[in-house]
Amino acid sequence: MPQDTLLDKADEAGGPRRRDAPPSGSAGPARRRLLGPQNRTLWFWVFVGPFALGLGLFTYVPLGWSVYLSFFDAHNTVSPTDFVGLDNYTAMLRDDAFTDSLVTFLVFTAFIVPATFLLSLSLALMVNRLRWAQAFFRSVFFLPVACSYVVAALIWKMSIFNGVRFGLANTVLGWFGADQIAWLSTTDPPWYWLVIVTVRLWLQAGFYMVLFLAGLQRIPRHLYEAAAVDGARPGWQVFRYITFPQLRATSIAVTLLLVINAFQAFDEFYNLLSDSRGYPPYARPPLVYLYYTALGQGQNLGLGSAGAVILALIIAVVTVAQARWFGLGRKED
Numbered sequence: 001m002p003q004d005t006l007l008d009k010a011d012e013a014g015g016p017r018r019r020d021a022p023p024s025g026s027a028g029p030a031r032r033r034l035l036g037p038q039n040r041t042l043w044f045w046v047f048v049g050p051f052a053l054g055l056g057l058f059t060y061v062p063l064g065w066s067v068y069l070s071f072f073d074a075h076n077t078v079s080p081t082d083f084v085g086l087d088n089y090t091a092m093l094r095d096d097a098f099t100d101s102l103v104t105f106l107v108f109t110a111f112i113v114p115a116t117f118l119l120s121l122s123l124a125l126m127v128n129r130l131r132w133a134q135a136f137f138r139s140v141f142f143l144p145v146a147c148s149y150v151v152a153a154l155i156w157k158m159s160i161f162n163g164v165r166f167g168l169a170n171t172v173l174g175w176f177g178a179d180q181i182a183w184l185s186t187t188d189p190p191w192y193w194l195v196i197v198t199v200r201l202w203l204q205a206g207f208y209m210v211l212f213l214a215g216l217q218r219i220p221r222h223l224y225e226a227a228a229v230d231g232a233r234p235g236w237q238v239f240r241y242i243t244f245p246q247l248r249a250t251s252i253a254v255t256l257l258l259v260i261n262a263f264q265a266f267d268e269f270y271n272l273l274s275d276s277r278g279y280p281p282y283a284r285p286p287l288v289y290l291y292y293t294a295l296g297q298g299q300n301l302g303l304g305s306a307g308a309v310i311l312a313l314i315i316a317v318v319t320v321a322q323a324r325w326f327g328l329g330r331k332e333d
Helices: 003-012 028-035 037-069 087-093 096-128 134-146 149-160 168-175 192-217 221-229 236-246 248-263 267-273 286-295 301-326
Strands: none
Touching: 037 301, 087 096, 087 301, 096 134, 096 192, 096 248, 096 286, 134 192, 149 168, 149 192, 149 267, 192 248, 192 267, 221 236, 236 248, 248 301, 267 286, 286 301
16 A cells, blocks of 8 residues: 555544655755764774875875976075976986985895795795794794884994994904904905895794794695695605695795885985984985985985886886786686
């Protein structure tokens, strides 16, 4: 029976008029769509809103403004008016110092990526085989991740690889009758790479060890049991044919993160190599060079912003190329 007829009968009987739904145009449905069932959407924005607001204000707005500055002649100002188009990009790509910084990155990546990968995987394999105190050793190896890069760099510079005889490394060399080494100022051979790579290894190996541990603990035990039944030898043979193939996704993620973090290297380089006289002309990664370009004596924010955009594009291209090469996201057979 039509609803209007029911309402008319209710009026004739003297009863109250009842409607099953609010009239069209009321705020009820809109409010339900905004807040969601049981106000879940409201609580989502209560918790996520402040973070999203901070991310937009302190990350995306500066990024957008940096792209804007890269098209202007912005000397000592963040509100330029002299539009120069792509001149900043052209000047940056023709700058030998910038291209040399990219070479420095390649050298640093060639050292740090395989070294961190092998060390973190080895630590994960050892910790995973422990039958007791596994949580203790996992925490011990992960603890350096919580240390500041600045603090670690100063410890390496002032205590371990100090260029005088009081440094730990030179003290150990003195026990064997070797000469002292000025670790951070000797370019032939370039001993400073040993200092830079070891401090980064100490700082980040524990983080990637945890990632590998998570991957190891997800490997089904029946695979190892089947391999034992088939006569596979424990050790290298099991690792090569069972463990490492099962860690393919984790290995890809670790490699991508290592390369991206190598592009972003700044703290250890700056705090290890700079002194009261400034930064030496060698071992300048891209971020250190852009720091001196944008905030140095010239304060060319337009040129520095152009270099930052170029670096971001390089990171994006390298990451996508790596992902496609490793087949990230591809369905496995």
